[in-house]
Amino acid sequence: MAEYTGELKKTPLAAVHESLGAKMVPFAGFLMPVRYSSILDEHRVVREKVGIFDVSHMGEILISGRPAREFVNTVITNDCSKLDPGGVQYTVMCRPNGTIVDDLLVSVIEEDKFLLVVNAANREKDFEHIQSHRISKAQVEDISDAYALLAVQGPFAREVLEACPIFVPVRQKLNSIPYYRHFCFSYNGANIIVSRTGYTGELGFEVFVPPEMAPAFWDAITSAGKPFGIAPAGLAARDTLRFEASFCLYGRELDDKTTPYQAGLGWTVKIRKPYFVGKEALKEEKKLGPTKTLIGLELAGRSIGRQGYAVSAGNKVVGNVTSGSFSPTLKKSLCMAFVETKEAKKGDRFEVEIRGKRVEARRTPLPFYKSRAK
Amino acid sequence: MDVDKMRFSKEHEWVAAEGSDKMATVGITEYAAGELGDIVYIELPEEGTEVKFMEPMGTIEAVKTVADLYAPISGAVKEVNKKLEDEPELTNQSPYGEGWFIKVEMSDPSELEKLMSHEEYQEMIGKE
Incomplete structure (x- = not known):
């Protein structure tokens, strides 16, 4: 960040x-x-x-005028072509190489008036990215201060x-x-x-x-x-x-080097859409499979695996922690971590290195916590 | 415990030397506990081990941060507050009472002189 x-x-x-x-x-x-x-x-x-x-602090970018819908749909990976006024959609925006510019919410305020809610730290980057891929006369405004x-x-x-x-x-x-x-x-x-x-x-x-x-x-x-x-x-x-809800955070699970498939956000990528920025690269990655995978880990004991700590399998470093915390609801020390996909497929036993000490970490499904009603 | 009878390190630990024997209780200050926020795990030295004056002896994990814990006094660890294993929040709730860390048999009680009084400590954190 x-x-x-x-x-x-x-x-x-x-x-x-x-x-x-x-x-x-x-x-x-x-x-x-x-x-x-x-x-x-x-x-x-x-x-x-x-x-x-x-x-x-969250940023708001308004895209309005004709044809806002088509324009938004080319910069996001998800498909907003059928999102009606009142609809909200979670998506990411990618670069041509498939890496994530930001994750955001798209809301259709009215036909040809789309509100994008973006991360505060990415507001300017997002605005420039959107502007650089504009295909229509639709207006792009940073209305965060409004x-x-x-x-x-x-x-x-x-x-x-x-x-x-x-x-x-x-x-x-x-x-x-x-x-x-x-x-x-x-x-x-x-x-x-x-x-x-x-x-x-x-x-x-x-x-x-x-x-x-x-x-x-x-x-x-x-x-x-x-x-x-x-x-x-x-x-x-x-x-x-x-x-706990295992939502990705930009700067942790998501960054300029990570793709949505790696971060478990493949569901936001509508690869059959005719065109969107990053489509070719993501189509290729989908075919080959992502090289790293986001997983959940439960640590033995109460020490906490924090961002950047090494994750190993056997005696080999195979990834690193993106977020870690003691879960107040589940009362466990949990981590989200990227590991090499082939290691993620092999087994569910890992270790997290915490200040020189290797702590047992067992893979556990994401999300860690699911509310009965959201 | 009476803070006026305690000694304080610049790393925010306190020592309470009780009576005439060489036993001392060690913990962290209310200020430190407040700054760390919710403590979720405290790694303390084991019983029987030796700790050395102002050398690292453990770590404190709070939700947002991790901090090294320094021994404010040299000596042998005679007792560890086992309650903190499951209730590390005791240190937030009662840093000078139930949230104590270890009891040490001091090898050099004169080290207490190198530490601060409560008043001096308050002055230091005021300046921080």
Whole structure:
């Protein structure tokens, strides 16, 4: 991930975080709340009740005008040709050689108006990549500063929003919206987007609001959430939550050298599409099989395998850890790791080298954790 | 335990030397536990091993980071806090009490003089 050298940006909720006593850290050019209290408590509250996150650092790129749909469909690997207004799709964007530029969500706001939600650290890179592959007159705009993003995640997320006065006019929609759909509504003249998506593996919503309205939304949702035990959750809990749900993170599982097939994201590659950037390379890789494979490992004991630690089989280094954590929900030390595909096929016994010591690691299926209702 | 009777290292460990014998209890400070965040695993030296003044004696794994643990005093490890194996969070909850790490038979109690008082330690972390 590129190190940001300029002045750190603040989200529209900076004052709220300060008043809550959050520990703030630089992340992707922003000063972000990493935790408010205990990471484990914040993690637990999202799994068992409901948490609220400020993820305003996320980038938003709007592609509009004719023919936006065709244009988007050539830069993403997934197929959005039949995605209707209200639809949301997870995908990656690749370079001609098949490596991943970013992973993102594509939402169809209306016909020929596509919203791409991208990783904060990749925002400029993505924008340039999209521009360089433009095939149509469709407009590409970086509108990241036009939106703050709140994520309300956890089993009570729906109840909380339904109880919140701001969302009273759209209660019916909140109640019926399926996973990976969104709807828009007007609030005090502003367009609000509510998307049933998230990065925690729990039922949840992501709410796009104009920056100046973000503190009011945060307060209203937090007040409505009190009876449900809502608590603010920081980036650290967001990371342990996404890790348990085994969602890839750009900079960890995904990077400029990795392809979607390697990262277990082959399902986002619609190789039969007539054309998309990276198709030829990915078609070839699909035929030959990826050289490395993303796997899950369960470590013996409680020490943690962290990013970059060597994974070995027999006496040979066959890969490395991409993410590792003590899983607060499963109470195990777990890792996601890339290993050579031929080693992944051979067996399920590996070792992770932790500060000079080899720790037994047994392969375990991904995802580590699956919620009953997302 | 009374922090005013403890001695503190610049690596954020504390030592409480009790009574007239050479036994001392070792742990990490409230400040260090707070900075590390949720501790999920503590690797401590085994009973019977020797630890040396300001040399690494173990590691602390928190959710977001791993930190080396230094021996704030030399001596033989006489007891290890076994409770931490399953409840490392005790160190977050009670760093000066239930979350202690090891009991050491000091080989050189004069090392205590090289450590800081609570007041001096507070001053150091204030400056950090």
